[in-house]
């Protein structure tokens with residue numbers, strides 16, 4: 001499978017390229033790369049990858065074309081890729097716009113956890129996508145994590161808001177906790193270690209148990225101690241409503257972009 005990555009040196013494109021090679025999902029000379037700033041002599045330690053001369057050269061050489069540029073850079077790309085699978089990572093750029101490539105279009109929504117192979121990257125396939133296109137999409141995404149096929153393009157907007165946000169919402173929570181820790185006079189090192197334990201340690205505890213968070217919160221409340229007092233005060237102050245409002249706004253933004 002000859003895979004082209006437009007945006008191969010970006011946050012997601014670089015993670016995908018590195019993990020496709022590391023997991024031997026693609027041989028070096030079957031990976032065709034293109035970016036804005038020009039070829040790299042060494043791409044994640046590999047020197048046998050192909051750097052396309054231009055986007056037409058990439059399209060000609062590739063069977064699957066991953067589009068991993070920012071949405072604002074999409075209009076200027078001029079990608080024409082008949083008889084190819086065009087696999088878009090772009091937030092907000094709709095299938096109707098991607099149809100201009102003359103390719104068979106699938107939209108996937110990865111996130112920055114692709115760096116560590118932990119991205120949940122669901123996809124939605126346009127009607128013309130074949131069974132082989134779906135199989136290839138799943139194989140490519142397997143390099144950066146897991147996936148599901150979605151039943152509507154509107155769900156891609158929801159997924160852009162939710163898993164697409166990567167570490168953003170945990171970072172927002174961590175920033176508030178760091179502010180509290182510093183106000184309590186903790187040194188920066190101890191404040192960071194305390195918040196890391198809370199955010200990262202807590203996240204690891206939740207792995208595989210997300211469906212049980214209600215029971216877990218009730219278990220903390222049952223102690224009638226500081227944690228129960230804290231989470232109930234957060235809810236009383238509108239924490240849950242604020243999170244839902246944020247995700248509604250992000251979904252709306254995704255739906256209005258392209």
Ligand SMILES: NC(=O)C1=CN([C@@H]2O[C@H](COP(=O)(O)OP(=O)(O)OC[C@H]3O[C@@H](n4cnc5c(N)ncnc54)[C@H](OP(=O)(O)O)[C@@H]3O)[C@@H](O)[C@H]2O)C=CC1
Nearest residue numbers: 007009010011012035036037068069070071073090091112
């Ligand atoms: N980052 C994330 O967590 C998520 C990103 N996405 C989506 O994925 C896409 C990529 O995001 P991200 O990787 O963060 O973006 P980056 O800005 O990190 O990377 C963008 C890439 O596009 C390349 N590029 C820009 N313009 C052109 C052009 N005209 N021709 C060829 N290459 C070009 C850049 O080249 P160069 O390196 O030379 O500058 C770079 O490699 C976006 O559409 C984004 O919405 C979706 C969900 C999460």
Ligand SMILES: O=C(O)[C@@H]1CCC=N1
Nearest residue numbers: 091160161164165166
């Ligand atoms: O713009 C976004 O919301 C997504 C997440 C980070 C990059 N793209």
